[in-house]
Amino acid sequence: MQPKYLQELIRNLQEFYKCPSCETNYHFDDIRFLGDIDLYCFVQLSCHNCSLPVLATVSVNGKSGGKRKSDLRQSEEAKFASKGAITASEIAEFHRWVSKSKTFVKKGK
């Protein structure tokens, strides 16, 4: 992930996400990039006002200049893109996914 794109991603998050609890807009420092798998970026949003942590999955298809291969994940990508707010089950799914993908967590990039 290029730093420049990451900044753009965070700006977009700041624009489109608000704290679901107190509706505070996120600061740049509230947004933590966790990592990316294929077309998805995982970010954690921590509200500076009420400290509520929120996990967000962001599809990066079409925004990264075709740098990543997208052919294998089309159907999943559509599934994610059609979703709105993150639900509890999605967060559970995310945790399952992360624990399944140890290399993703430890890659540290």
Ligand SMILES: [Zn+2]
């Ligand atoms: Zn809040």
